[in-house]
Every structure is written in structure tokens, then in C-alpha cells.
Amino acid sequence: MKAPICEVCLKTDDILCPADEKKLQEGIISELDVKVARLLYKLIGDADVEFKKAVEAGDLVIIMVGEGDVPITIGKGGKNIKALMRELGKRIRVIESVEVKGTDDVKKLATDLLYPAGVFGVNIVYKPGGGTYYKVLVLSRDRKKLPEKAEVLESILSQIVGQEVKINFI
Ligand SMILES: [Zn+2]
Numbered sequence: 001m002k003a004p005i006c007e008v009c010l011k012t013d014d015i016l017c018p019a020d021e022k023k024l025q026e027g028i029i030s031e032l033d034v035k036v037a038r039l040l041y042k043l044i045g046d047a048d049v050e051f052k053k054a055v056e057a058g059d060l061v062i063i064m065v066g067e068g069d070v071p072i073t074i075g076k077g078g079k080n081i082k083a084l085m086r087e088l089g090k091r092i093r094v095i096e097s098v099e100v101k102g103t104d105d106v107k108k109l110a111t112d113l114l115y116p117a118g119v120f121g122v123n124i125v126y127k128p129g130g131g132t133y134y135k136v137l138v139l140s141r142d143r144k145k146l147p148e149k150a151e152v153l154e155s156i157l158s159q160i161v162g163q164e165v166k167i168n169f170i
Contacts, residue, residue, distance in 0.1 A: 002050040002066070003037040004029045010041040032056055036063060039087050040073070043080045047072050052097040057155035060148055061090045062113070064097035064160070093147075100161045103134065109160060110136045113153060117142040120170065133164035140169045 003010055005020045016024060016034065023029045036054040040063075050066030051073075063084075065073050073094045074081050084092045098109045103122040111119045120137040127133065136157070138146070146153060150167045157165035 001041055001044055001047055003041065004033055004051070004053065005037050009034070010038060013038060030054075032061070035088075036061070036084075039084055040080075043075065043083055044072060049073055055156055055159040056090065057159070058148060058152035059090050060152055060156065061088055061092050062156055062160070063092060063094045065094060067096055070094050070096055098160075100163075106134045106136070106157070106161060106165065110157060110165075113156060114138065114146060114167075116147070117145040125166075133166060134161065136165060136167045137170050138167055143169055 001010070004023070006017060009016050009020045015021070020029070020034075024031070024034065030053075032054045037051055040049075040051050049069040049072050052064040052066065054061055054063050056062070061084075063073065075083075081092050081094070093113070095109075095112050098105050100106055100109065103124060107119055107122040110122065114136075117138055120139055122137065123135045124132050125135050134157075143150075148156075154165055154167055157167075
């Protein structure tokens with residue numbers, strides 16, 4: 001398994017090596033990344049999977065993995081997800097990580113995260129005082145299909161994208 005911390009740190013439950021501790025202090029990785037990386041390593045060990053990062057909001061944790069790595073991460077019958085839910089006390093979603101460069105990427109990510117609600121489109125909005133945010137358009141009739149509260153999903157999306165994301169019902 002590839003992770004944002006080294007193999008030695010994956011195998012311990014203790015402190016981090018100086019290099020990984022520095023990443024944590026600089027905010028390149030989070031406490032949650034370290035925790036999820038170690039739990040995943042216990043579950044999937046040397047499987048050919050890349051764990052990229054984890055974000056959380058409300059009672060939801062999103063685990064981002066490399067292309068094609070979702071099924072192994074989830075495990076047979078969702079057994080890894082169930083184990084992670086027990087350990088973290090939160091609901092878990094595993095998604096393929098997306099490098100966000102524009103609205104198409106935000107749309108792909110939002111489509112994944114908001115399922116079974118559909119995403120109608122994504123716009124960039126220019127704020128009056130400068131700066132931009134992404135507006136994800138969802139049909140009002142799909143509001144009830146959102147897997148989580150809109151605020152939780154907005155927080156998750158903003159953390160992944162690294163820029164403000166708002167959900168708008170049309
Ligand atoms: Zn390390």
C-alpha cells in the first residue's frame with residue numbers, strides 16, 4: 001500500500017518519524033490522514049493500493065484512493081469499510097481521487113459524492129470582492145436524494161478541491 005506516510009510509520013501506532021512529523025506540522029498531511037493510513041494498512045497490508053488522503057465533516061469520512069483502487073479498499077462485501085466504521089465511529093465513503101483543475105473535475109467529484117442525487121452542472125462564480133468559488137447545481141427535486149446534509153457535502157467538497165464549493169438548488 002502506498003500512503004502519504006512512510007512504511008515504518010504505517011507499521012507503528014506510535015510516533016511519526018521526523019520526516020513525516022514535519023509533513024504533519026506543515027499541514028501537508030493531517031492527523032486523520034495518519035490515522036486512516038494506519039488503519040487501512042492493518043486491513044489491506046501490501047495490497048497494490050494508493051491511499052491519498054482523507055477528509056471529514058459531520059459524521060462522514062471520505063477516503064481518497066488511486067485510480068481503480070476503490071474495490072480493494074472497500075473489501076469483499078464491504079468488510080474493510082465496516083472495520084473502519086467501527087474504528088472511527090463514522091460513516092465511510094471511498095472515492096477515486098481527482099486532481100481538480102477546473103469545473104469538469106469538480107463535476108466528476110460532486111457527481112461521485114452527491115450520488116444518488118444528480119449534478120446538473122458546475123459554474124465558477126466570481127465574488128464581488130475578488131476570488132472565486134465553485135457552484136454545484138442540483139435540481140430541487142433531487143434535494144432529498146443527497147446522501148448527507150448539503151452543508152456537510154459542501155465542507156467535504158471544499159476540503160478536497162482546496163477552494164470554496166457551494167451547492168445550489170435550481
Ligand atoms: Zn515515517
